[in-house]
Amino acid sequence: MNLPRYGGIMMSNSGFTEKRYHHRLDRGRIILQKGNIYLNREDGEQYELVDYMDEPSQLLVRNLNTRTTKVVSIHQLENFKMNERTDLSVDLTAISNEYWEKAQQKYEAIKPLLGMDQHRPYAVKARAEDVGVNPRTLYRWLQAYNSIGSIAGLVDQKRGWQQGNSRLTPEQDKLIVQVINEFYLHKQRPTTEQTIREIRRRCKIEKVESPSKETIRIRILHISEEERLRKRGQREKARNKFKPKPNSFPDADYPLSVVQIDHTPVDLIIVDSKYRKPIGRPFLTVAIDIYSRMIVGYYLSLDAPSVTSVAMCIARGILPKERLLLDLGLQGSEWNAFGYPVKVHVDNGPDFQALDLSKSCSAHGIHLEFRPMGRPEYGGHIERVIGTFMKEVHSLAGTTFSNIKERDSYDSEKEAIMTLDEFEKWLVHYIVNVYHKRVHSALGISPEQKWKIGIFGDENEVGCGYPQLPVDEQTLLLDFLPSITRTIQHNGVTIDGLRYYDVALNMYISDSDESGKSKEFLFRRDPRNISKIWFYDPKLKRYFPIPFANQAMPEMSIWEYREVRSRIANKGDKYINEQQVLDGLTEMREMVAESAQRTKKARRQAERQKMHKASKPIIETKVETKAVVPVVVTSNLLALDDESLSFGEVD
The missing domain is CATH 2.30.30 (SH3 type barrels.)
Structure with missing residues (x-):
């Protein structure tokens, strides 16, 4: 078939x-x-x-x-045909920081040309003069970028990458920074070539080996355009270009040019699906397209926000939404917002600043930008839409309202009636059938109409065309999963005290490098179901699922596992083995089942467990007797759990 x-x-x-x-x-x-x-x-x-x-x-x-x-x-x-870079068929962690930094500098050089200007020779020539390279070099970088559609295309093509930092000595690095700050970033606006000559002159005086011209150019290109304008005597131009104006956002000129993301606890008490009793408030991560005000993605969870919830919100925003709507029973509804955002704008929370998240975004051509400190206007759009959502939530039974004065004598827990699944269906229905279709006060038309104009254009505006889609959805999802490095021993690989084994690991058992040091290999883990991990084979350049070595161990989330370890440690046991974890997990689940009718915390725990099991991981192995075992990806592709699970209950 x-x-x-x-x-x-x-x-x-x-x-x-x-x-x-x-x-x-x-x-x-x-x-x-x-x-x-x-x-x-x-x-x-x-x-x-x-x-x-x-x-x-x-x-x-x-x-x-x-x-x-x-x-x-x-x-x-x-x-049908692509200019493929087979050398880029590696995990992101296999590309060294040095190579990645060089690719970022190239990107900064061509960034102003990525629109129509890349087809205008005078614009390319002018930009080449600004950054101190030959126009042919810029054309080559533009072609490399467009072949992949992201910064990954700009990574130098070498026989391979090794982990490592810059080859510059501390003395060279210090001297370059000083000259750039004191000489290049000056209102006299010296050229790149003049800066290179000044660095070489200073190197000769201080008897430091001079770095190459390319190294210096790359360092200069790393300076943001805003900083370059501001410190080279063009403050007014920098202010006009980069400072937001009321009801506007810099560069949000077409769909997906700027997407904002933020979290919020939902102003609603939900109930568990079995006893229909209150278990507290869920958390919502939402992404909005600033140009059209369309909601492009969301992530709903019982666990507090983390880097995983941010990553899954971004991935969900990129992917089409047809299967999501079908899974929620919203046949006939449309949600046509999809594709790669150019820029994702976030606040300065630690969940947004994770290095893995930044590199994952860069690999897929997404620029992760942080809200400037002390500039609340940069977060106005996402905060307003969250406020709009919460006003609608206040009409639901079980709402907590936004403050004590509004709540008055209303008993939120007593009135609560919706499960997490029911609330998710209500939320998506509201987004696609109400919010997207209602006239937006700042736009004068609905977000859905504005999105359509941005794509197709009208008599006043030229459309940007259909958003770009990922060639392979699984690569996108794997790139956004949390990564871990470990050595491989005779009994497999151990992560957080849990052993994993599969024959795919055999050829790397006790593998060491030329110095005799044990090699570490890359693994990725779905926090919702840690019964298997994904092993990246560096030779085959493929991912393999690696299950628990102990097949008696059941599926569990990272949240459940940490809870079990905490319970065992509280009993005074210093050494924790897998049998203790298995016994502890069984005991904990039995206790939750018995007490679910009595306490809110236990019911919330039981509902988490049910949600994790029902949603399943992104990628799951289906065991068969044939030599080739297929992998099943559940219909709810992005139903992952969060990493940071140490937060207390939210009432």
């Missing part, structure tokens, strides 16, 4: 299936442009994109064989 494909993943009625391992990592994009040739996943034929349709997510295409035209969904098409 031929199974339909969805986003590069084989799909059956039970979900998504693949081979036992994840295929080659592919961070390419599907760029929908008129005249381009694509492969139709449904019939395997090649089609030319003829025109965009007024109906969202629909395209007019021409069959290259029969020359007949028809209308297809954008999600049926995949790239």
